[in-house]
Amino acid sequence: MSEKIELENKTVLLTGAAGFIGTNLALELLKSYQAIHIIGIDNLNDYYDVSIKDWRLAEIEKCAKEHPESSWTFIKGSIADKALIDKIFEEYKPDIVVNLAAQAGVRYSITNPDVYIESNLIGFYNLLEACRHSYDNGAKGVEHLVYASSSSVYGSNKKVPYSTDDRVDNPVSLYAATKKSNELMAHAYSKLYNIPSTGLRFFTVYGPAGRPDMAYFGFTNKLLKGETIQIFNYGNCKRDFTYVDDIVEGVKRVIQVPPEKKNGEDGLPVPPYKVYNIGNNQPENLLDFVDIFQQELIRAKVLPEDYDFEAHKELVPMQPGDVPITYADTSALEADFGFKPSTSLRDGLRKFAEWYKVFYQV
Template identity: 80%
Template sequence: MSDNTIFATDVAGFIGFNLVLELLNSEESVNIVGIDNMNDYYDVGIKEWRLAEINKELANHPDSSWTFVKGSISDKVLIDKLFEEHKPDIVVNLAAQAGVRYSITNPDAYMESNLIGFYNILEACRHSYDNGEKGVEHLVYASSSSVYGSNKKVPYSTEDKVDNPVSLYAATKKSNELMAHAYSKLYNISSTGLRFFTVYGPAGRPDMAYFGFTNKLIKGESIEIFNYGNCKRDFTYIDDIVEGIIKVMQKPPQKKLGEDGLPLPPYAIYNIGNNHPENLLDFVTILQEELVRAGVLPEDYDFESHKKLVPMQPGDVPVTYADTSALERDFGFKPSTSLREGLRKFAEWYKEYYLK
């Protein structure tokens, strides 16, 4: 992807930040244009820290460029202006209002970012071909394992029907896939959706369970373990997610004609997960062991007195489990970081960031 211009959204977010860092490190010369609205859904300080880390890394890559724009993808005028100015070769849309439970109480945020914002990205991609321009070569966008909803069959395959979302967040992500398919069909835009499975790691989202548990344990508060601990999650380490995104970015779905002479939609969907669901109680045990090992918590911490088993929350599902066979087949890649290794790196980062 050297010498390409990459337009990425949510670059102060967890995945976007790590993607930008890896692109700078892995490409000899790359031009990255990033946008983020820096909203306060969670601590803005950690977003500012991520941007500072990108700027520090940029100093080591004089042949690459980095342009940051503070703004929202729901601002159509701004998005069109950025596409006109920078003419991106590859677009990676990671911007979305995240969180299953938040979507129950704050639906407006999901409509604005996940639907209107994504529509603006699709329209900008569509018009990038105007007047004979080369246009966007590949649109890669974030979907979610949440689209599988209450599916009983596991592991979850991209061949499964996903017509029964159990949260508004999941419904917006499924809508993104449908919108992308329509634009791929109508305007021959190569697009790939990635269904991420419970992404975690250093400098992650503070609203995620492992991060929230750590914050509460340090304060001596109790942590709530939903469905009485009978949940399983396919935890996927951030480096594996980013490696998968970059492999996918470089291989857009091919543009072909169907039997009717019309373009077949150059469209694909992949799961990126660890293909190994972990029981929530085992996850908590490993987390506490690594927090003690890193010195975040004392060795004699009484974990049992800080655990509270509670019923399932609305919008949650009992298990997530990724079938990654399509990703392995097409890209020769499968996430492989163990939960202990990933949580160890998180615990070490947490100590450095919060307790130094």
């Protein structure tokens, strides 16, 4: 690992800034560092309820006002717009780039492949090119590119827990294929242009103001309407649920320590490139998850105490593009950054249920 980057007075380009992880990261950086400058970009697409994205951006605005020594600039636009990305790099000269902009969701990629190619491949390529040219004419350029990968790259791997040493050549969705492509593209650019890059494979992130397409959020919406929730693979699914604050803490630590630039025996750069799993390292059975969740929804008064869950639960087979278990081996993250998620499932779901009650005025 190389020298730690002190984030004071640094400019951070944060893509996907109105997204679930992006917003929480922006808030954490504004609260943690004096004089940090965050340039947020997001296309605010309508893949899910835009009012949640608006609410998140309002939270960042509020936080930025409380920390006037720092600055927050929001740009509405797409990372697939090369001219816009080049203009942002020219104008703001970011020291650090955190790419969280991506079309998310496994199932959506089966019916809407175009947006995945645009955002996850073309958008990421535009950022890599901009990072590469940030060093032109001897400029200091980007010190660290951190980007979101996904646990979905492990596809139908049978070996658990998933380790970053495992081969990941069998994606079961286009979404997974685009994320694996990001890792390959970053490796090539790290090797060719000595760009320090770190990929983070996120495992099932949840929490307040999360993505409505995620199971826990969708379950809540359906139960409130008296609809039936479907539990896939007859409940024999395990997910490495990771609370958003834990993810953000991990990302914050990773940002500050780029992989070291060094030359190999051939005198050429060894790619300053790393990939880490960032998950909870303890998968939860889906039925146990639903059980804790229903208790917390009742506790937060989102649902009435006498709600009949059994009547609204249906066990169904697995769906295309899904995997039966996600389980992160996070030993490398622990070894390099001394970091391990600590939020229990109950605490995390409680915070979500309380937020949901207030946001939707249940």
